[in-house]
Amino acid sequence: MTLKTPRCGLRAVLAAAALFVPLSAAQAGPAQDAVIAHYEQAAKAADADFQGFSAANGKAFFMANHTGGKPDTPSCTTCHTSNTAAAGQTRAGKPIDPMALSANPARYADLAKVEKWLARNCNSVVGRDCTPQESGDVLTFLIAQ
Amino acid sequence: MEQTDQNARQVPVWDAGIRLFHWTLAALVFFCLIQGFFGLRSLFGVHVWAGYGIALLIGFRVIWGVFGSTFARFSSFRPSLAAVMAHLRGHAAPAYGHNPLGALMVFALLLVLSGLVATGIAGLGGTEYEGPLAAIVSVDAGFAARMLHEGLAILLALMVAAHVGGVIFESRREHENLVRAMVTGRKRARADATPRNAARIVPALLAAGIVAACVAAILSALAALPQARAPIAAIDPLWAAECSACHTAHHPALMSAARWQALMAALDDHFGEDASLDATSTEKITAWLAANAAETTDAKAAMLFSEIDPAEPLRITATPGWKALHHDIPDAVFAAPPVGTRANCALCHADAQAGTFRIDAIAIPAPTKKETP
Numbered sequence: 001m002t003l004k005t006p007r008c009g010l011r012a013v014l015a016a017a018a019l020f021v022p023l024s025a026a027q028a029g030p031a032q033d034a035v036i037a038h039y040e041q042a043a044k045a046a047d048a049d050f051q052g053f054s055a056a057n058g059k060a061f062f063m064a065n066h067t068g069g070k071p072d073t074p075s076c077t078t079c080h081t082s083n084t085a086a087a088g089q090t091r092a093g094k095p096i097d098p099m100a101l102s103a104n105p106a107r108y109a110d111l112a113k114v115e116k117w118l119a120r121n122c123n124s125v126v127g128r129d130c131t132p133q134e135s136g137d138v139l140t141f142l143i144a145q
Numbered sequence: 146m147e148q149t150d151q152n153a154r155q156v157p158v159w160d161a162g163i164r165l166f167h168w169t170l171a172a173l174v175f176f177c178l179i180q181g182f183f184g185l186r187s188l189f190g191v192h193v194w195a196g197y198g199i200a201l202l203i204g205f206r207v208i209w210g211v212f213g214s215t216f217a218r219f220s221s222f223r224p225s226l227a228a229v230m231a232h233l234r235g236h237a238a239p240a241y242g243h244n245p246l247g248a249l250m251v252f253a254l255l256l257v258l259s260g261l262v263a264t265g266i267a268g269l270g271g272t273e274y275e276g277p278l279a280a281i282v283s284v285d286a287g288f289a290a291r292m293l294h295e296g297l298a299i300l301l302a303l304m305v306a307a308h309v310g311g312v313i314f315e316s317r318r319e320h321e322n323l324v325r326a327m328v329t330g331r332k333r334a335r336a337d338a339t340p341r342n343a344a345r346i347v348p349a350l351l352a353a354g355i356v357a358a359c360v361a362a363i364l365s366a367l368a369a370l371p372q373a374r375a376p377i378a379a380i381d382p383l384w385a386a387e388c389s390a391c392h393t394a395h396h397p398a399l400m401s402a403a404r405w406q407a408l409m410a411a412l413d414d415h416f417g418e419d420a421s422l423d424a425t426s427t428e429k430i431t432a433w434l435a436a437n438a439a440e441t442t443d444a445k446a447a448m449l450f451s452e453i454d455p456a457e458p459l460r461i462t463a464t465p466g467w468k469a470l471h472h473d474i475p476d477a478v479f480a481a482p483p484v485g486t487r488a489n490c491a492l493c494h495a496d497a498q499a500g501t502f503r504i505d506a507i508a509i510p511a512p513t514k515k516e517t518p
Contacts, residue, residue: 072417091418092392093489116423123419 028143031109036139038111042132058141061134068127076125084145100145108143154334157341158241160214164330170202178302189505200262204356212349215341216242224249241339250308257301264294272445273503280370284448376444376500381433393491396500398444399461402435408459446502462487481512
């Protein structure tokens, strides 16, 4: 809640700025920026040639069917659906709030939560931890949505 | 049926108390039989209140059997084998009040209805944690009471049929509409007419007051007992938040501590998904689940799901008890939205998270056509 007031002010500035800059930057607040910064740091540490995150690569990763994970969850879209602005559903029937930041402004503000779900879901879908590059790409894609 | 002679003198037989008792009882019994045999779950609460109503009516009838007017009094229709035999041979004159067979039926109905009230209240207390016996009837005894209740209900339905058949038969034999007599309270006067003595209202009210005071004292004593049988109602917020992110937060009473511990130790492969938690949360939730697990409570679900499927010991929906309880629900209901999966307990059981799984908290939605992606 303490973040709310400064973020609203910032969002107004960003909304005005959105008229001039690519839409991708319009929604993210400092909390999301901090999450991205964390993965940027990790990506740089893992790869000296790190070239930045790519929303296009993130989208491809999110939409793809993977092998190596658990058989019931071949893709992120198994539960989240391919429409990031729409609600998904867990295999046990619970609704999942939309993944697109524009549809769900509370997303990607808590690094611990992001790490928890990426750790679980990467293991379920691809059968291993996602690399910082993959994580950052997917987050960049979803934050831009 | 022959029309009654318009000139025949009509005399009062059934007093207002008996008539009101009879038709109220008939209505309540009719409702309870229909609700019960057709399994109208949404009307379960009404069934319970109708049952309490029947208990009141039995109390009234017993008091009225002592202090009511002549034909209401038990002493006016004492069961007698000789009278029944004479009646069956057709030797006896038509009775003013209850005929000898009808008298037997009155006592039999009162007995069976008392049994239904007793087993109903015991079942309600044992398996629904509700009513005066909630604190003292175990879930095992509650289920046994429900079995008896069902058996007695079948017996009651047969007795009602025999009663209605007997009334029709006697109406024809006596050329007198006995159903109408129970409405108007009057029957055709006969030469051997017994005059009706009035009810003794003051002693009846006194008796009712004494009985009511005793019942109230028993009820308040029962209500003062610790209600410790129901599954724990205080929900651990960490458990609710973490587990219900993906599914109904399954109540700790659903499994034994050993099964919960095994389940929590393997969250990285949780029914085909990785549901890993940090060590601190895992430890806290495991401790809470174990402390409130099946063996710590006399909960219905704990008893029903205690037998496990050795192939899938951690899957509640694989237990023989779960399967038996859900066998009549079509696969389509589980497979299609809004349910989607057998693990979605809370969609049909509004009280799933509380672990009570009461009959009247069940609402099964119709399956909607699954959207093709």
